[in-house]
Amino acid sequence: MKPAFRAGPVHVRVPATSANLGPGFDALGLALDLHDDLVARVVDSGLAIDVAGEGEELARDESHLVVRALRAGFEVLGGQPPGLELSCANRIPHGRGLGSSAAAIVAGLLLARALVLGGEETLSGAAVLELADRLEGHPDNVAPALLGGLTVAWRDGAAVGALRLQCDERVRPVVLVPPFQASTEAARGLLPPAVAHADAAANSGRAALLVAALTTAPQHLFAATEDRLHQAYREPAMPASIELVNALRAAGLPAVVSGAGPTVLVLARDDREVAQAVAAAPGRWRPSVLSIAPRGGHQVAAGH
Ligand SMILES: Nc1ncnc2c1ncn2[C@@H]1O[C@H](COP(=O)(O)OP(=O)(O)OP(=O)(O)O)[C@@H](O)[C@H]1O
Ligand SMILES: [Mg+2]
Known part of the structure:
Protein backbone atom coordinates (compact mmCIF):
# COMPACT_ATOMS: atom_id res chain seq x y z
CA MET A 1 0.00 0.00 0.00
CA CYS A 167 34.86 18.18 20.06
CA ASP A 168 36.98 20.35 22.37
CA GLU A 169 35.61 23.91 22.31
CA ARG A 170 39.07 25.37 21.63
CA VAL A 171 39.11 23.85 18.14
CA ARG A 172 38.31 26.51 15.52
CA PRO A 173 38.05 25.14 11.95
CA VAL A 174 39.26 27.49 9.21
CA VAL A 175 38.64 26.39 5.62
CA LEU A 176 40.59 27.78 2.67
CA VAL A 177 38.43 27.16 -0.40
CA PRO A 178 40.01 27.35 -3.87
CA PRO A 179 38.11 28.70 -6.87
CA PHE A 180 38.33 25.31 -8.65
CA GLN A 181 36.85 21.84 -8.06
CA ALA A 182 38.39 18.38 -7.80
CA SER A 183 36.36 15.23 -8.34
CA THR A 184 36.24 12.79 -5.46
CA GLU A 185 36.46 9.90 -7.93
CA ALA A 186 39.64 11.26 -9.55
CA ALA A 187 41.26 11.87 -6.15
CA ARG A 188 40.39 8.33 -5.03
CA GLY A 189 41.82 6.87 -8.23
CA LEU A 190 45.31 8.09 -7.26
CA LEU A 191 45.52 5.96 -4.12
CA PRO A 192 47.82 2.92 -4.31
CA PRO A 193 46.38 -0.60 -3.79
CA ALA A 194 48.79 -1.26 -0.90
CA VAL A 195 50.98 0.79 1.47
CA ALA A 196 54.07 0.02 3.53
CA HIS A 197 53.47 -1.46 6.98
CA ALA A 198 55.41 1.44 8.55
CA ASP A 199 53.02 3.96 6.97
CA ALA A 200 49.95 2.00 8.08
CA ALA A 201 51.33 1.73 11.61
CA ALA A 202 52.15 5.45 11.75
CA ASN A 203 48.67 6.37 10.53
CA SER A 204 46.92 4.11 13.06
CA GLY A 205 48.79 5.80 15.87
CA ARG A 206 48.05 9.29 14.59
CA ALA A 207 44.36 8.51 14.04
CA ALA A 208 44.08 7.35 17.65
CA LEU A 209 45.93 10.48 18.80
CA LEU A 210 43.64 12.62 16.63
CA VAL A 211 40.51 11.45 18.47
CA ALA A 212 42.18 12.33 21.77
CA ALA A 213 43.47 15.67 20.44
CA LEU A 214 40.09 16.73 19.06
CA THR A 215 38.14 15.74 22.16
CA THR A 216 40.44 16.64 25.06
CA ALA A 217 44.02 17.49 24.05
CA PRO A 218 44.15 20.03 21.19
CA GLN A 219 47.78 20.84 22.07
CA HIS A 220 48.63 17.61 20.23
CA LEU A 221 46.70 18.47 17.05
CA PHE A 222 49.79 19.14 14.98
CA ALA A 223 51.26 15.64 15.46
CA ALA A 224 47.75 14.18 15.35
CA THR A 225 47.00 15.52 11.86
CA GLU A 226 50.00 13.95 10.14
CA ASP A 227 48.85 11.60 7.39
CA ARG A 228 50.76 9.01 5.36
CA LEU A 229 47.88 7.17 3.68
CA HIS A 230 46.29 9.52 1.17
CA GLN A 231 47.23 13.20 1.00
CA ALA A 232 50.65 12.96 -0.68
CA TYR A 233 49.32 10.46 -3.27
CA ARG A 234 46.72 12.99 -4.33
CA GLU A 235 49.22 15.73 -5.09
CA PRO A 236 48.91 15.37 -8.91
CA ALA A 237 45.16 16.09 -8.65
CA MET A 238 45.65 19.14 -6.38
CA PRO A 239 49.26 20.38 -6.29
CA ALA A 240 48.31 23.82 -4.94
CA SER A 241 46.41 22.27 -2.02
CA ILE A 242 49.29 20.02 -1.00
CA GLU A 243 51.70 22.95 -1.32
CA LEU A 244 49.47 25.02 0.95
CA VAL A 245 49.11 22.21 3.52
CA ASN A 246 52.91 21.85 3.56
CA ALA A 247 53.45 25.61 3.96
CA LEU A 248 50.91 25.82 6.81
CA ARG A 249 52.44 22.80 8.54
CA ALA A 250 55.92 24.27 8.14
CA ALA A 251 54.54 27.26 10.08
CA GLY A 252 53.36 24.89 12.83
CA LEU A 253 49.64 24.86 12.01
CA PRO A 254 47.57 21.62 12.02
CA ALA A 255 46.55 21.73 8.34
CA VAL A 256 45.03 18.90 6.29
CA VAL A 257 43.25 18.35 3.00
CA SER A 258 39.49 18.56 3.60
CA GLY A 259 37.80 15.37 2.35
CA ALA A 260 38.98 14.57 -1.17
CA GLY A 261 40.11 18.19 -1.57
CA PRO A 262 40.96 20.64 -2.91
CA THR A 263 39.86 22.71 0.15
CA VAL A 264 42.45 22.97 2.93
CA LEU A 265 41.27 22.72 6.55
CA VAL A 266 43.19 24.20 9.47
CA LEU A 267 42.19 23.05 12.96
CA ALA A 268 43.21 26.31 14.65
CA ARG A 269 43.19 26.62 18.41
CA ASP A 270 43.41 30.33 19.14
CA ASP A 271 43.00 33.77 17.54
CA ARG A 272 46.61 33.83 16.43
CA GLU A 273 46.30 30.54 14.55
CA VAL A 274 42.99 31.60 13.03
CA ALA A 275 44.58 34.84 11.76
CA GLN A 276 47.64 32.96 10.45
CA ALA A 277 45.43 30.49 8.57
CA VAL A 278 43.25 33.22 7.05
CA ALA A 279 46.33 35.22 5.98
CA ALA A 280 47.78 32.15 4.23
CA ALA A 281 44.90 31.91 1.70
CA PRO A 282 46.46 32.36 -1.76
CA GLY A 283 45.08 34.90 -4.29
CA ARG A 284 41.58 33.81 -5.22
CA TRP A 285 41.15 31.25 -2.43
CA ARG A 286 38.37 32.15 -0.01
CA PRO A 287 39.08 31.76 3.73
CA SER A 288 36.16 31.06 6.10
CA VAL A 289 36.35 30.83 9.86
CA LEU A 290 33.65 28.35 10.84
CA SER A 291 32.42 26.82 14.04
CA ILE A 292 31.61 23.17 14.52
N1 LIG B 1 23.03 20.26 -3.23
C1 LIG B 1 23.21 19.47 -4.30
N2 LIG B 1 22.23 19.29 -5.21
C2 LIG B 1 22.43 18.48 -6.27
N3 LIG B 1 23.56 17.81 -6.53
C3 LIG B 1 24.57 17.96 -5.68
C4 LIG B 1 24.45 18.79 -4.51
N4 LIG B 1 25.60 18.74 -3.84
C5 LIG B 1 26.41 17.93 -4.55
N5 LIG B 1 25.81 17.46 -5.64
C6 LIG B 1 26.41 16.57 -6.65
O1 LIG B 1 27.61 16.04 -6.11
C7 LIG B 1 28.76 16.50 -6.85
C8 LIG B 1 29.88 16.83 -5.91
O2 LIG B 1 30.22 15.67 -5.21
P1 LIG B 1 31.73 15.35 -4.76
O3 LIG B 1 31.61 14.19 -3.83
O4 LIG B 1 32.62 15.23 -5.94
O5 LIG B 1 32.19 16.68 -3.98
P2 LIG B 1 31.82 17.17 -2.51
O6 LIG B 1 30.77 16.26 -1.93
O7 LIG B 1 31.47 18.60 -2.59
O8 LIG B 1 33.19 17.00 -1.74
P3 LIG B 1 33.75 15.77 -0.79
O9 LIG B 1 32.95 14.56 -1.13
O10 LIG B 1 35.20 15.61 -1.16
O11 LIG B 1 33.58 16.26 0.59
C9 LIG B 1 28.24 17.74 -7.60
O12 LIG B 1 28.98 17.95 -8.76
C10 LIG B 1 26.80 17.36 -7.88
O13 LIG B 1 26.71 16.49 -8.98
MG1 LIG C 1 31.15 14.16 -1.78
Whole structure:
Protein backbone atom coordinates (compact mmCIF):
# COMPACT_ATOMS: atom_id res chain seq x y z
CA MET A 1 0.00 0.00 0.00
CA LYS A 2 1.22 3.49 -0.90
CA PRO A 3 2.18 5.64 2.07
CA ALA A 4 0.10 8.68 3.08
CA PHE A 5 1.88 11.95 2.38
CA ARG A 6 1.99 15.13 4.41
CA ALA A 7 -0.02 17.94 2.80
CA GLY A 8 2.26 20.86 3.68
CA PRO A 9 5.90 21.59 2.80
CA VAL A 10 8.81 20.37 4.93
CA HIS A 11 12.09 22.22 5.46
CA VAL A 12 15.40 20.58 6.37
CA ARG A 13 18.81 22.11 7.08
CA VAL A 14 22.01 20.08 6.61
CA PRO A 15 25.61 21.05 7.46
CA ALA A 16 28.77 20.96 5.39
CA THR A 17 31.27 18.34 6.56
CA SER A 18 35.00 17.81 6.41
CA ALA A 19 36.10 14.16 6.25
CA ASN A 20 39.40 12.40 6.98
CA LEU A 21 40.93 15.26 9.06
CA GLY A 22 44.37 13.93 8.07
CA PRO A 23 44.97 10.35 9.24
CA GLY A 24 41.30 9.45 9.88
CA PHE A 25 40.81 8.33 6.29
CA ASP A 26 37.19 7.31 5.50
CA ALA A 27 36.39 7.33 9.23
CA LEU A 28 36.56 10.73 10.94
CA GLY A 29 34.38 13.70 10.03
CA LEU A 30 33.43 17.10 11.38
CA ALA A 31 30.16 19.00 10.82
CA LEU A 32 30.69 22.67 9.98
CA ASP A 33 28.48 25.68 10.49
CA LEU A 34 27.70 26.19 6.81
CA HIS A 35 24.34 24.85 5.68
CA ASP A 36 22.10 24.00 2.77
CA ASP A 37 18.38 24.67 3.32
CA LEU A 38 15.88 22.58 1.39
CA VAL A 39 12.11 22.67 1.21
CA ALA A 40 10.01 19.95 -0.45
CA ARG A 41 6.30 19.47 -0.95
CA VAL A 42 4.18 16.69 -2.41
CA VAL A 43 2.05 17.92 -5.33
CA ASP A 44 -0.41 16.34 -7.79
CA SER A 45 2.06 15.63 -10.59
CA GLY A 46 5.47 16.31 -12.12
CA LEU A 47 8.85 17.29 -10.69
CA ALA A 48 9.75 20.97 -10.18
CA ILE A 49 13.20 21.90 -8.84
CA ASP A 50 14.30 25.38 -7.88
CA VAL A 51 17.95 26.02 -6.92
CA ALA A 52 19.54 29.18 -5.55
CA GLY A 53 23.26 29.45 -4.82
CA GLU A 54 25.67 26.56 -5.38
CA GLY A 55 24.69 24.00 -8.03
CA GLU A 56 22.44 26.32 -10.05
CA GLU A 57 23.99 24.81 -13.21
CA LEU A 58 22.96 21.21 -12.46
CA ALA A 59 20.19 19.50 -14.45
CA ARG A 60 16.81 19.88 -12.75
CA ASP A 61 15.48 16.38 -13.38
CA GLU A 62 15.59 12.90 -11.91
CA SER A 63 19.41 12.94 -12.08
CA HIS A 64 19.55 15.68 -9.38
CA LEU A 65 21.26 14.14 -6.35
CA VAL A 66 18.68 15.42 -3.84
CA VAL A 67 15.91 13.92 -6.00
CA ARG A 68 17.76 10.61 -6.27
CA ALA A 69 17.99 10.49 -2.46
CA LEU A 70 14.32 11.49 -2.12
CA ARG A 71 13.36 8.67 -4.50
CA ALA A 72 15.48 6.14 -2.58
CA GLY A 73 13.87 7.29 0.67
CA PHE A 74 10.30 7.08 -0.69
CA GLU A 75 11.05 3.61 -2.09
CA VAL A 76 11.96 2.32 1.37
CA LEU A 77 8.99 4.15 2.91
CA GLY A 78 6.51 2.37 0.64
CA GLY A 79 6.24 4.29 -2.64
CA GLN A 80 6.63 7.47 -4.67
CA PRO A 81 4.37 10.55 -4.32
CA PRO A 82 2.34 11.65 -7.38
CA GLY A 83 4.42 14.79 -7.85
CA LEU A 84 7.16 16.70 -6.10
CA GLU A 85 8.33 20.29 -5.68
CA LEU A 86 11.84 20.90 -4.35
CA SER A 87 13.49 24.19 -3.51
CA CYS A 88 17.21 24.34 -2.57
CA ALA A 89 19.10 27.26 -1.02
CA ASN A 90 22.67 25.96 -1.32
CA ARG A 91 25.66 27.43 0.50
CA ILE A 92 28.01 24.42 0.56
CA PRO A 93 30.35 24.70 -2.46
CA HIS A 94 30.39 21.66 -4.76
CA GLY A 95 33.37 19.44 -5.51
CA ARG A 96 35.57 21.18 -2.94
CA GLY A 97 35.87 18.55 -0.19
CA LEU A 98 33.17 20.05 2.02
CA GLY A 99 30.64 17.23 1.75
CA SER A 100 28.10 18.79 -0.61
CA SER A 101 27.13 15.36 -1.96
CA ALA A 102 26.63 13.96 1.55
CA ALA A 103 24.52 17.00 2.48
CA ALA A 104 22.38 16.54 -0.64
CA ILE A 105 21.86 12.83 0.11
CA VAL A 106 21.08 13.35 3.81
CA ALA A 107 18.72 16.21 2.92
CA GLY A 108 16.84 14.08 0.37
CA LEU A 109 16.42 11.19 2.81
CA LEU A 110 15.28 13.44 5.68
CA LEU A 111 12.83 15.23 3.38
CA ALA A 112 11.36 11.93 2.16
CA ARG A 113 10.97 10.70 5.73
CA ALA A 114 9.29 13.92 6.86
CA LEU A 115 6.95 13.95 3.85
CA VAL A 116 5.54 10.50 4.70
CA LEU A 117 3.12 10.35 7.61
CA GLY A 118 4.66 8.10 10.25
CA GLY A 119 7.97 8.15 8.33
CA GLU A 120 10.02 8.47 11.52
CA GLU A 121 8.70 5.14 12.79
CA THR A 122 9.40 3.33 9.51
CA LEU A 123 12.86 4.76 8.89
CA SER A 124 15.10 4.90 11.97
CA GLY A 125 18.20 7.10 12.26
CA ALA A 126 20.34 3.99 11.74
CA ALA A 127 18.40 3.14 8.56
CA VAL A 128 18.90 6.69 7.23
CA LEU A 129 22.64 6.38 7.91
CA GLU A 130 22.85 3.07 6.03
CA LEU A 131 20.87 4.37 3.06
CA ALA A 132 22.98 7.53 2.97
CA ASP A 133 26.19 5.48 3.11
CA ARG A 134 24.98 3.32 0.23
CA LEU A 135 24.14 6.34 -1.94
CA GLU A 136 27.39 8.19 -1.10
CA GLY A 137 29.70 5.14 -1.23
CA HIS A 138 31.45 5.84 2.08
CA PRO A 139 30.26 6.85 5.55
CA ASP A 140 32.74 9.55 6.65
CA ASN A 141 30.74 12.59 5.43
CA VAL A 142 27.21 11.28 5.85
CA ALA A 143 27.82 10.46 9.54
CA PRO A 144 28.56 14.08 10.64
CA ALA A 145 25.99 15.41 8.13
CA LEU A 146 23.41 13.37 10.07
CA LEU A 147 24.73 13.53 13.63
CA GLY A 148 26.60 16.86 13.80
CA GLY A 149 29.81 17.45 15.77
CA LEU A 150 32.78 15.11 15.44
CA THR A 151 32.05 11.57 14.27
CA VAL A 152 33.82 8.27 13.85
CA ALA A 153 32.15 6.05 11.24
CA TRP A 154 32.86 2.47 10.23
CA ARG A 155 31.43 -0.34 8.14
CA ASP A 156 30.73 -3.79 9.48
CA GLY A 157 29.72 -5.92 6.52
CA ALA A 158 26.60 -4.26 5.15
CA ALA A 159 25.99 -2.41 8.43
CA VAL A 160 27.30 1.07 9.18
CA GLY A 161 28.23 2.37 12.60
CA ALA A 162 28.74 5.96 13.65
CA LEU A 163 29.65 7.49 16.96
CA ARG A 164 29.29 11.18 17.74
CA LEU A 165 31.95 12.70 19.97
CA GLN A 166 32.12 16.08 21.65
CA CYS A 167 34.86 18.18 20.06
CA ASP A 168 36.98 20.35 22.37
CA GLU A 169 35.61 23.91 22.31
CA ARG A 170 39.07 25.37 21.63
CA VAL A 171 39.11 23.85 18.14
CA ARG A 172 38.31 26.51 15.52
CA PRO A 173 38.05 25.14 11.95
CA VAL A 174 39.26 27.49 9.21
CA VAL A 175 38.64 26.39 5.62
CA LEU A 176 40.59 27.78 2.67
CA VAL A 177 38.43 27.16 -0.40
CA PRO A 178 40.01 27.35 -3.87
CA PRO A 179 38.11 28.70 -6.87
CA PHE A 180 38.33 25.31 -8.65
CA GLN A 181 36.85 21.84 -8.06
CA ALA A 182 38.39 18.38 -7.80
CA SER A 183 36.36 15.23 -8.34
CA THR A 184 36.24 12.79 -5.46
CA GLU A 185 36.46 9.90 -7.93
CA ALA A 186 39.64 11.26 -9.55
CA ALA A 187 41.26 11.87 -6.15
CA ARG A 188 40.39 8.33 -5.03
CA GLY A 189 41.82 6.87 -8.23
CA LEU A 190 45.31 8.09 -7.26
CA LEU A 191 45.52 5.96 -4.12
CA PRO A 192 47.82 2.92 -4.31
CA PRO A 193 46.38 -0.60 -3.79
CA ALA A 194 48.79 -1.26 -0.90
CA VAL A 195 50.98 0.79 1.47
CA ALA A 196 54.07 0.02 3.53
CA HIS A 197 53.47 -1.46 6.98
CA ALA A 198 55.41 1.44 8.55
CA ASP A 199 53.02 3.96 6.97
CA ALA A 200 49.95 2.00 8.08
CA ALA A 201 51.33 1.73 11.61
CA ALA A 202 52.15 5.45 11.75
CA ASN A 203 48.67 6.37 10.53
CA SER A 204 46.92 4.11 13.06
CA GLY A 205 48.79 5.80 15.87
CA ARG A 206 48.05 9.29 14.59
CA ALA A 207 44.36 8.51 14.04
CA ALA A 208 44.08 7.35 17.65
CA LEU A 209 45.93 10.48 18.80
CA LEU A 210 43.64 12.62 16.63
CA VAL A 211 40.51 11.45 18.47
CA ALA A 212 42.18 12.33 21.77
CA ALA A 213 43.47 15.67 20.44
CA LEU A 214 40.09 16.73 19.06
CA THR A 215 38.14 15.74 22.16
CA THR A 216 40.44 16.64 25.06
CA ALA A 217 44.02 17.49 24.05
CA PRO A 218 44.15 20.03 21.19
CA GLN A 219 47.78 20.84 22.07
CA HIS A 220 48.63 17.61 20.23
CA LEU A 221 46.70 18.47 17.05
CA PHE A 222 49.79 19.14 14.98
CA ALA A 223 51.26 15.64 15.46
CA ALA A 224 47.75 14.18 15.35
CA THR A 225 47.00 15.52 11.86
CA GLU A 226 50.00 13.95 10.14
CA ASP A 227 48.85 11.60 7.39
CA ARG A 228 50.76 9.01 5.36
CA LEU A 229 47.88 7.17 3.68
CA HIS A 230 46.29 9.52 1.17
CA GLN A 231 47.23 13.20 1.00
CA ALA A 232 50.65 12.96 -0.68
CA TYR A 233 49.32 10.46 -3.27
CA ARG A 234 46.72 12.99 -4.33
CA GLU A 235 49.22 15.73 -5.09
CA PRO A 236 48.91 15.37 -8.91
CA ALA A 237 45.16 16.09 -8.65
CA MET A 238 45.65 19.14 -6.38
CA PRO A 239 49.26 20.38 -6.29
CA ALA A 240 48.31 23.82 -4.94
CA SER A 241 46.41 22.27 -2.02
CA ILE A 242 49.29 20.02 -1.00
CA GLU A 243 51.70 22.95 -1.32
CA LEU A 244 49.47 25.02 0.95
CA VAL A 245 49.11 22.21 3.52
CA ASN A 246 52.91 21.85 3.56
CA ALA A 247 53.45 25.61 3.96
CA LEU A 248 50.91 25.82 6.81
CA ARG A 249 52.44 22.80 8.54
CA ALA A 250 55.92 24.27 8.14
CA ALA A 251 54.54 27.26 10.08
CA GLY A 252 53.36 24.89 12.83
CA LEU A 253 49.64 24.86 12.01
CA PRO A 254 47.57 21.62 12.02
CA ALA A 255 46.55 21.73 8.34
CA VAL A 256 45.03 18.90 6.29
CA VAL A 257 43.25 18.35 3.00
CA SER A 258 39.49 18.56 3.60
CA GLY A 259 37.80 15.37 2.35
CA ALA A 260 38.98 14.57 -1.17
CA GLY A 261 40.11 18.19 -1.57
CA PRO A 262 40.96 20.64 -2.91
CA THR A 263 39.86 22.71 0.15
CA VAL A 264 42.45 22.97 2.93
CA LEU A 265 41.27 22.72 6.55
CA VAL A 266 43.19 24.20 9.47
CA LEU A 267 42.19 23.05 12.96
CA ALA A 268 43.21 26.31 14.65
CA ARG A 269 43.19 26.62 18.41
CA ASP A 270 43.41 30.33 19.14
CA ASP A 271 43.00 33.77 17.54
CA ARG A 272 46.61 33.83 16.43
CA GLU A 273 46.30 30.54 14.55
CA VAL A 274 42.99 31.60 13.03
CA ALA A 275 44.58 34.84 11.76
CA GLN A 276 47.64 32.96 10.45
CA ALA A 277 45.43 30.49 8.57
CA VAL A 278 43.25 33.22 7.05
CA ALA A 279 46.33 35.22 5.98
CA ALA A 280 47.78 32.15 4.23
CA ALA A 281 44.90 31.91 1.70
CA PRO A 282 46.46 32.36 -1.76
CA GLY A 283 45.08 34.90 -4.29
CA ARG A 284 41.58 33.81 -5.22
CA TRP A 285 41.15 31.25 -2.43
CA ARG A 286 38.37 32.15 -0.01
CA PRO A 287 39.08 31.76 3.73
CA SER A 288 36.16 31.06 6.10
CA VAL A 289 36.35 30.83 9.86
CA LEU A 290 33.65 28.35 10.84
CA SER A 291 32.42 26.82 14.04
CA ILE A 292 31.61 23.17 14.52
CA ALA A 293 27.92 22.50 13.86
CA PRO A 294 26.53 20.80 16.96
CA ARG A 295 23.48 19.49 15.07
CA GLY A 296 23.35 17.32 12.00
CA GLY A 297 20.61 17.47 9.38
CA HIS A 298 17.29 18.35 10.98
CA GLN A 299 13.82 19.53 10.21
CA VAL A 300 13.22 23.25 10.64
CA ALA A 301 9.83 24.21 12.02
CA ALA A 302 7.54 26.20 9.69
CA GLY A 303 8.11 29.93 9.92
CA HIS A 304 11.89 29.64 10.57
N1 LIG B 1 23.03 20.26 -3.23
C1 LIG B 1 23.21 19.47 -4.30
N2 LIG B 1 22.23 19.29 -5.21
C2 LIG B 1 22.43 18.48 -6.27
N3 LIG B 1 23.56 17.81 -6.53
C3 LIG B 1 24.57 17.96 -5.68
C4 LIG B 1 24.45 18.79 -4.51
N4 LIG B 1 25.60 18.74 -3.84
C5 LIG B 1 26.41 17.93 -4.55
N5 LIG B 1 25.81 17.46 -5.64
C6 LIG B 1 26.41 16.57 -6.65
O1 LIG B 1 27.61 16.04 -6.11
C7 LIG B 1 28.76 16.50 -6.85
C8 LIG B 1 29.88 16.83 -5.91
O2 LIG B 1 30.22 15.67 -5.21
P1 LIG B 1 31.73 15.35 -4.76
O3 LIG B 1 31.61 14.19 -3.83
O4 LIG B 1 32.62 15.23 -5.94
O5 LIG B 1 32.19 16.68 -3.98
P2 LIG B 1 31.82 17.17 -2.51
O6 LIG B 1 30.77 16.26 -1.93
O7 LIG B 1 31.47 18.60 -2.59
O8 LIG B 1 33.19 17.00 -1.74
P3 LIG B 1 33.75 15.77 -0.79
O9 LIG B 1 32.95 14.56 -1.13
O10 LIG B 1 35.20 15.61 -1.16
O11 LIG B 1 33.58 16.26 0.59
C9 LIG B 1 28.24 17.74 -7.60
O12 LIG B 1 28.98 17.95 -8.76
C10 LIG B 1 26.80 17.36 -7.88
O13 LIG B 1 26.71 16.49 -8.98
MG1 LIG C 1 31.15 14.16 -1.78
